[in-house]
Amino acid sequence: MLLGTGASVRGPAHAGSGECNQDALGLWGWRHGRLAAVSDGLGSRPLSHIGSRLACRSVRRVLRTDTPWDDPKAMISEIYRHWLQALPVAPSQAPCTLLLAACRPDGDTLVAQLGDGLLAYRAGGRFSILTPGRNGFSNQTEALGISRSWTDWQVARIRLSAPGDALVLMTDGVSDDLVPERVEAFLGMLRSECAARSRRRSRAWLRKQLEGWPTPDHADDKTIAVIFRR
């Protein structure tokens, strides 16, 4: 049985300036499986919070229909098109990253990522990270509204088949402060903590953890989504 939980909190920088959370989180039951989307609005653009919310909504809208599962490029193009159509402003004013995971009840899962953040998973008992290494500095990223290239997307088809298999999607507010060598242990910890609680309690626990983020002088909004097999 696949379960999912997630939380999104406003970072101290936005809290201090009275601005809203520019991250967005979507987590839904989907065809008896799970669907998760995490998006980070680019802080340098004024309306990126609209972009990130619509990105998550576009993932749900497109995947609710019978989009071809075996053609990730067509599916992602459709999500991108839906986002562009739904945007009430110019795409350059609301760019955002997007990480998504669509899990069927048998564990067959499609994961995709554009831009910053981290997508890690344990599938069939083996741990992997979808996100490529960053060659630059923080907050310099590809995003919906900026990138037009399919090669900017990272896509993988995995199977969450073994007990204890899980995946995590997070924005760079979380991933940039993680010790790179501890990501696997981090996923394991999230899985076991969330599995030990009800969905409502695990969501509250996750939110509390993000609100008490231990890295000194952290500023970014933080969003995380976890899907795991019980």
Add this chain to the structure above:
Amino acid sequence: MGFAKYAEDDLSRYHAATVIRYHEHERLKSGAGAGKQQAKGTPPMQESPGKNRMKDFTIAKARPLPVIVLADASGSMSENGKIEALNQALKDMVKTFASESRVRAEIQIGLITFGAQQAELFVPLAPAHQITSMSPITASGATPLGQALSLATGLLEDQERIPSRAYRPVLVLVSDGLPTDDWESALACLEQSGRASKATRFAMAIGDDAEESVLARFANDREAPVFKAHQARDIHRFFRAVTMSVASRTVSVNPDQSSGLVLGAAPDDEALDLDF
């Protein structure tokens, strides 16, 4: 089975489930099951109240914001108190960054000097609050700007010294003369490199002899064109503007976005009557 019996059964089942769930929850909360779990080699699920589990997986240091100063230490800088003014301005900048408590980043400072036939990393990149003293720069010899640019490129490209979680670095070039080595290929190398090219670059030309076209090619911030210093106090004004710009970045919502340079007026008591 009558309806009353059915409802009773349903209710009792619900009641039993609630009791069991409550009991299990209390057992976990009190840590009664912890010994059993640890015996199996797994960590206990419940921690003491207030414990943040993220602490074991996160970096315990703030994100760095590197500021690298490329300072001209050629012979011409020894005239008219220019090098003294530069030394004082650098000292003030370090002091301001070290005492800045509002910042949401760890401001790091590195100093590359170029003069006397070679460029050197005069102060290795370190958090401003850890730089307790800085020996003064002495001016002599030629102006090997190309070497300094290569050194800066190497530093910016080094992911060990400047991790990818760092905010966009700031490069500050201060020069009063014409470069004496192949600076163009070194600048091209910096501009074409993957990471170094992303740094914000400010430049200041000291005196009328400075080759402004070189500095203009170096600067990449549209809101901060090359600043021309005609007097020693202008050096202070420039470094104060850089300090303000970096400090405002660290407290802003978008620390990677440059706020340009806002040059304030120099107070009269700082005016040194120097003719350059």
